[in-house]
Amino acid sequence: MNKRDFLKGAIVFFPAGAVLHALAREAGSAEKATTGSPTPGYDPTTHWYGMGVEVEKCIGCNRCAEACKAENDVPPEPFFFRTWVERYTVKPTGDTEVECISVNPREARKAQDEREVLRTFFVPKLCNHCARPPCVQVCPVGATFSTKDGVVLVDGQRCIGCRYCIQACPYGARFFNHRSNTADKCTFCYHRVVKGLLPACVEVCPTQARIFGDLKSRASRLVRFQRMNKLNVIKPALNTEPKVWYAQLDGEVR
Amino acid sequence: MKLPDQVTRIAVVTAVLLAVVLLLRFVVIPRSYFSTELHQSSTVRREVARPVAFAGAAVCGECHEDEWNRRRAGYHKGLACETCHGPSAKHADDPMSAKPFAPRDRKFCPVCHAYDAARPTGFPQINPDSHNPLKPCIACHDPHDPVPPETPQDCSACHAQIARTKALSAHALLPCITCHTVPQKHWTAPRSALPSKPQAREFCGQCHAQDASNPDAPKVDLAAHGGGFLCWQCHYPHMPEGRP
Numbered sequence: 001m002n003k004r005d006f007l008k009g010a011i012v013f014f015p016a017g018a019v020l021h022a023l024a025r026e027a028g029s030a031e032k033a034t035t036g037s038p039t040p041g042y043d044p045t046t047h048w049y050g051m052g053v054e055v056e057k058c059i060g061c062n063r064c065a066e067a068c069k070a071e072n073d074v075p076p077e078p079f080f081f082r083t084w085v086e087r088y089t090v091k092p093t094g095d096t097e098v099e100c101i102s103v104n105p106r107e108a109r110k111a112q113d114e115r116e117v118l119r120t121f122f123v124p125k126l127c128n129h130c131a132r133p134p135c136v137q138v139c140p141v142g143a144t145f146s147t148k149d150g151v152v153l154v155d156g157q158r159c160i161g162c163r164y165c166i167q168a169c170p171y172g173a174r175f176f177n178h179r180s181n182t183a184d185k186c187t188f189c190y191h192r193v194v195k196g197l198l199p200a201c202v203e204v205c206p207t208q209a210r211i212f213g214d215l216k217s218r219a220s221r222l223v224r225f226q227r228m229n230k231l232n233v234i235k236p237a238l239n240t241e242p243k244v245w246y247a248q249l250d251g252e253v254r
Numbered sequence: 255m256k257l258p259d260q261v262t263r264i265a266v267v268t269a270v271l272l273a274v275v276l277l278l279r280f281v282v283i284p285r286s287y288f289s290t291e292l293h294q295s296s297t298v299r300r301e302v303a304r305p306v307a308f309a310g311a312a313v314c315g316e317c318h319e320d321e322w323n324r325r326r327a328g329y330h331k332g333l334a335c336e337t338c339h340g341p342s343a344k345h346a347d348d349p350m351s352a353k354p355f356a357p358r359d360r361k362f363c364p365v366c367h368a369y370d371a372a373r374p375t376g377f378p379q380i381n382p383d384s385h386n387p388l389k390p391c392i393a394c395h396d397p398h399d400p401v402p403p404e405t406p407q408d409c410s411a412c413h414a415q416i417a418r419t420k421a422l423s424a425h426a427l428l429p430c431i432t433c434h435t436v437p438q439k440h441w442t443a444p445r446s447a448l449p450s451k452p453q454a455r456e457f458c459g460q461c462h463a464q465d466a467s468n469p470d471a472p473k474v475d476l477a478a479h480g481g482g483f484l485c486w487q488c489h490y491p492h493m494p495e496g497r498p
């Protein structure tokens with residue numbers, strides 16, 4: 001290449017760069033146009049959210065899972081859940097049967113023979129909003145992240161739908177939303193929480209088996225729940241530091 | 255000292271390349287392409303902008319004062335209105351445009367109150383197949399203040415599982431009040447007045463001690479049998495010697 005060709009190339013290159021720049025600005029304008037706090041009047045650094053579940057209060061009515069679907073526009077098919085309820089049945093033989101009752105909540109469940117049951121109970125499940133979330137670690141494009149107030153969210157515009165996070169979640173809390181073609185999960189009803197409302201599942205729970213609160217506030221119900229109960233989390237050995245605490249949790253619950 | 259010509263040239267080329275790279279990185283490519291902070295705040299912004307479907311427990315009482323007060327005094331005091339009536343934020347914003355769901359048939363109440371062994375002990379449960387079939391629940395029970403339409407006459411109305419167990423046991427012929435003193439208030443407000451339970455070994459000894467008058471009951475030597483344990487730590491009184 002001689003000097004003349006180089007300069008000709010440069011004459012083409014710089015306007016092309018300007019066009020690229022304009023396109024890039026256009027594409028990013030949605031994010032650029034809205035500077036400032038995304039949540040006016042609400043400071044996420046002063047909160048740290050979690051949930052408490054009193055297993056013995058759960059009556060397995062499935063109102064939480066239905067409310068979650070109504071609030072968050074979760075696909076209606078009975079295998080997509082942001083929160084769901086499991087029924088554990090421990091047999092005298094030591095076997096444990098787990099059934100997700102949210103799949104078919106209104107169906108009359110066959111009566112169990114009392115002699116076949118050692119103990120049986122319901123366990124509500126949802127995203128644990130881990131303080132050290134494996135799903136965030138594995139996301140190849142940084143689409144999932146923890147907010148400053150401790151909620152794990154998915155950026156639907158950035159998610160490429162690779163499903164790696166769904167595999168990585170040890171709690172099975174994520175699913176693939178076939179409408180948006182992205183990973184989907186519980187947000188602790190972030191849009192309600194920043195407005196001072198409770199998450200929909202907590203709002204409708206008829207027995208107050210679910211307790212939502214802010215660990216940075218001494219007056220929160222969750223802090224009281226943590227003071228008054230012996231607590232456990234699911235799969236503590238994984239060091240994910242879940243923020244959903246269970247009271248009276250049976251050792252069979254996985 | 256004069257630098258060699260080729261060094262000067264390569265320095266100029268390097269400087270130009272560096273300038274182009276810096277220009278691309280910081281001017282041409284907008285910040286929104288690589289700033290996680292911007293991505294995250296725009297995700298939060300989208301998340302927060304989503305509509306609310308459940309209005310929350312506080313707003314309903316402003317208009318529906320009667321139902322609100324009745325519910326608050328009864329056994330359903332822990333329920334939010336939207337537990338049964340469904341998401342009602344639209345109705346709260348504009349009461350005339352959207353009416354919330356009102357369950358009136360037999361399908362709804364058993365969602366919570368049908369018998370399931372996994373439900374906690376003491377939670378009121380019925381068998382929908384045998385409990386007044388075909389009658390809607392609200393014909394007898396006010397859902398805002400649910401109580402049985404008449405005072406139950408029999409302990410088994412609520413303690414059905416214990417009654418069934420006891421019916422198969424050696425204690426089948428003993429009425430509940432043999433061992434439990436039931437305050438009158440327990441019939442109408444079960445949790446605010448609890449029946450008594452036996453407190454000491456001597457209570458069982460009234461029938462089972464060697465000098466007891468009851469000829470049918472198996473006899474043990476209270477002083478030697480069972481050491482320091484209370485009778486019901488080994489024998490379940492509603493099914494004293496296990497399953498038949």
